[in-house]
Amino acid sequence: MENYPQLVPLIILIPAVGAFINLMWGARIAERGVALIGTFASAFAFLIAVLLYSALSSSGYESAIVNPPFLDGWLRLTGVEISWQMRVDTLSVTMMLVITGVGTLIHLYSMGYMHGDPRFHRFFAYLNMFLAFMLVLVTGNNFLMLFVGWEGVGLCSFLLIGFWFDRAKGVGWRNSNAARKAFIVNRVGDFGLMMAIFLIFWTFGTLDFYKPGELAVPLDAHAEEGEYSEEVGVVAEGEPAGGEIVTEAAAIEGEGELLLAEGEPEYLNNDHIETEQLGVFGQAERFVEEGRDIDFGPFTLPIGAVITIITLFLLLGAAGKSAQIPLFVWLPDAMAGPTPVSALIHAATMVTAGVYMMVRSNVFYHEAELTSFIVTVVGASTAIMAGFVAIGQWDIKRVLAYSTVSQLGFMVAAVGVGAYGAAMFHLVTHAFFKALLFLGSGSVIHAMEHGHHAAHGHSHDDAHAHDEEAHASTHKADEEHHADLSDEAEFDPQDMRNMGGLRTKMPVTYVTYLIGTLALAGIFPFAGFWSKDEILADSWVVGLFEGQLSGFIALGLLLLAAGFTAFYMWRQVVLVFHGKPRTEAAERAPESSIPMVIPLLVLAIASIFIGFMNVPSGALGLDTLFGAHRFTDWLSHSVLNVHAGDFNILVAGGALLLAIVAMIVANGIYARARDTILRGVDPLEEREGIGNAWRLANARLYWDQIYFMLIENPFNRIGKFLADTLDWAFWHDYVHDTVIAKGFRTIGNILATPVDLGIIDGIVNGIGRLARWLSSGLRPIQTGYVRTYAITLLFGVVIVVVVLLLPLIQRG
């Protein structure tokens, strides 16, 4: 059991091998084989994650650092050694479980969803590659590994958003544009992350989160508060020596010896370690304690300022990856990718990497009050902005995309108010119910396509053959009308106005989707209720008891955003499932196939129950049933600044009431608006006063247009000016033309005409002519008749025999 952390390299290796196999030989393997390879690789990774979980649970949550073989000493420069160290602690294992668990289900789902796609194998290769990079991101013990994973998942995201880049009729163009947009916007965020990494290295001389032997959470940290002392009593940090797991004491004494197998830890904190031997977070705490100034050569900054700058850059990185204002614009467009991709990458896992990174850096954020405030503002405003925009969308996936942005805003805001546990909790629950919702929407879209084909005279079997076209018409980046497209493409299976009444057509999808909706809306007792409530309660505590402005901002904006959430989700449920079918396609939509339904069911069950893993204390007696804040306790072994919140009946009840009211209002507005919607108009649009606001939401607050005006357009103009005027008209190309090109052409002419045509071609052609002349003379010999060959042979035999026997004849 205590050697289980050794398995952690496998969790990356197996999806990587799966990706490699499918990429190299996938085209020759049957579709089913490709899917099995991909799904099993993912399932195996999940198995390892479960093993790691059980290992952690049984070893007293002892964090371990693993040096995989061969990669020990990954980067060795003078004075710098960055090793490929992998960290197994409660935080990373949480992420691993979410990534591989949801990932496996989505692999399974893709088996049905991507059936018949010409690049099926490549899709699975990308998915596996994504898993591998995402796991690199969360298992890395230093910022550089995090960065490697960060860029890797960005690459996979790019590849998968643009997966249908070759669709006809301009759809592929939009898809690949969406992919480019995601990639470029993420580069801005990556710039922030890189700057942060440089600064961290400059300041602390290392990139490791924690050094081997160091305690991430000193054992006396919580004991002083008197909170968790009974649970954290036996923690000892592990240390690897060439792939070996040994305990802290052995690491200090020397390699290989296991001095402290179990029992009493030798040290309760890191006081015995010198500052230079600590990881970045440990050093940061010491520096803050000492109030040290950091020397940057030309200028010197106090440590507080440095950490503020670092955290701001980190925030920029997180804003890029986790789609926060102002860099969120790529995520709604990223829905151009296949729906499983939206579910896995753009809802459950990759976009939460920013939150993970900030939680991992909680020590920094804890020390940087200004940044925390900015983080809160960014997160909360993102949450409410995206929630508002989601109300005005018609595309089923785009609603969910804005919902994702909004929920990520919740998480970021939670980080801002210092509720790191709540942020992670919401991350986990959100991963499940948002994946569920996306997969449900995929199921609906799939069914709509089939219904459309069935409705237009194609037989049902035919529908599969036309899958490619169907996808082409389906997954376009824009959800609006496409008057320029042909008949086939005019029908939009993602437009909620085309749906309605799917409750009876697709009962399983409906029930699971309803569960996801209730979970997302924060209805008791579904998962979203608990996680959202914890964020709100923590904001309440920060605002009211600690008197910080950020708490009030977060509480107010997030409550409003929660209301929006309930409203747009119920609007979606009503539009999609309730009422009567509004098109023939919806009328004939079938339930999805088994591989697509199973993940829905599993995720629905998880969405119901996963919230109970972190019931706050004093929550109507449920805490005694399920145990109070168990997830926070679990995280407290690797995240220093978590604190468990108490149940606040006022906040919880208020939020619940708000959500229910919002849903009732939404039901009232949309359930009886069939005619309005058939006209393609939202009921809100026609109301006085609200109409303009709705149109604003429908136009997505003109974010894209503003970006175009402010950035794209000036950039294009400058580029054009540089290219046309500076580069072309002035000396640069003039010199190229007159001097280099002309001279080159002259030499080329000399070489071409007399040398090449005359001498070289003459020789070659001469040889050819000679061969032809010779062969034309020899050709008649080759008659093709066996008998002529045979008699020639006999002729030769007679001659040879005569020559051989001539001496004998003469003697005779």
Add this chain to the structure above:
Amino acid sequence: MMVATEAYVVLSMVLFVLGTLGVLLRRNAILVFMSVELMLNATNLALAAFAQQWGSETGHLFVFFIIAVAAAEVAVGLALIVAIFRSKKSINIDELHQMEG
């Protein structure tokens, strides 16, 4: 009283020349093949006669090898003839001159 080796060799010569004429003059591919077999037999006879004369078994061994190789050759050759017959519907060697230059 043993028959002189020369007698055997002359007989072998006669058979060999007859086989040669068969190879050259017949147009049925199977007949050509059978003539080749006759030539091989003539050679075998000469070899056996020489082996008897020299009192060495080497000649016999060569005959043995020739018979075995002839068996292999017949197997492949007849397979070729069957394959040709399938595609050309004929085994007249004069009709087979696709290799004409």
Add this chain to the structure above:
Amino acid sequence: MLELFLVVAVLAIASALLMLVSENAVHSALFLIVTMAAIAFLFLMLNAPFLAMIQITVYAGAIMVLFLFVIMLLGAELSETTQLFTTTDSPRRFRWFLPLALTLGLSLFFVIGLVILNEQLDERVIPLEAPQARVLNVASELGTVDVYVGDTLLIDNLEFAQASDFAALTAGENALRIVTETGSELAATISFEAGTASTIIAHGSDTPTLSVVPTDLSTINTPRTGRYTVFNGTENAIALLDVGTEYDVNDNFAIIPIIEPNALSQAVLIEDKPVNLWLVDAVDAENVIARMEDYEVAPEDTTLIYVGNETQFDGTTRITAIPVSVEARPAFGGPRAIGYSLFTIYLLPFQLLALLLLAAMVGAIVLTHREVSKSRARIGERRRVSRPLAQVIAAQVGQESLTNEPPQLPNTSSPATGD
């Protein structure tokens, strides 16, 4: 004999001619079978019974059956419709062909025939094989010995009562040295003639001496008999008796009546059945020297029985008989002779031949195998690589086709115009 040969030869030539001129391919095949049978008969006359057998079985049996089978299978028995040798119906005329072929064939015949008639094939010189010799160590004083010829080690670690294998020596004088383990030497210069085989017997219980006796390895033509010679190493003349049934004195039969001391008896042939052989004193038949009861005769072997004194461990001596067998040369042309050669010097060609036959078998199968149209997995229909970039871009931007013109530079440029 010659008459028989002539009859068979005429039969062979006649049937070969008939094969050549038969219009019907089946008749040709049957005539060829007759020719082959005749040749098999000639093989028998040439002391080659094994070849005769495989000629019949493999040629006349297997191969010709195959021919007939293919002829019938293809229905090709009358494929040459009318004229056999003229080629008027051929797509090309080969008028010159028949006379040329006849001329060449006959010239070949006459050239070789002339040589055969002129040459005296009987005046041949068969080179004799190198002399062979073996050493029989029956001198109990010597123990285990090594044998050298000059300085070359010929036989290593020859134990008591053992005979070495035959080794080839050079004709003429050979300086032989027998070296015991203690280092003492027994040397002699012995002369061998080419084409002979000899046994060098190291014997004598007190003073070891060497005796060289010829060994007859020639083929034993009587089936199931062994050739026996006795070397008498005792001081008295002895005799070899076949006592028949032990209890009947009357059926005793002296196989070799007398063998002088230190002399080799003449060779006798003994039939392969359990016999009771006694070695007795030549003078006093009651004085039995050695008994070989229920002795198994080694058929087709040449056996040398050494009779002499042997020193026991306790120092006393007694007379023992030591038989040493070696295979006689197998009968010429028989299966054993050919098999022996095949598995010794011709093993590698034999293996290659087996491989060739295997290859021919596979080749025949491959050549005549009909392509069965299988319904393959429809992998090929899946696109393995992405479409060319130009197509992809065309699809993306919605254009049906791109122009074939290469991308042009802006008009502001003034490209230098080449000729």
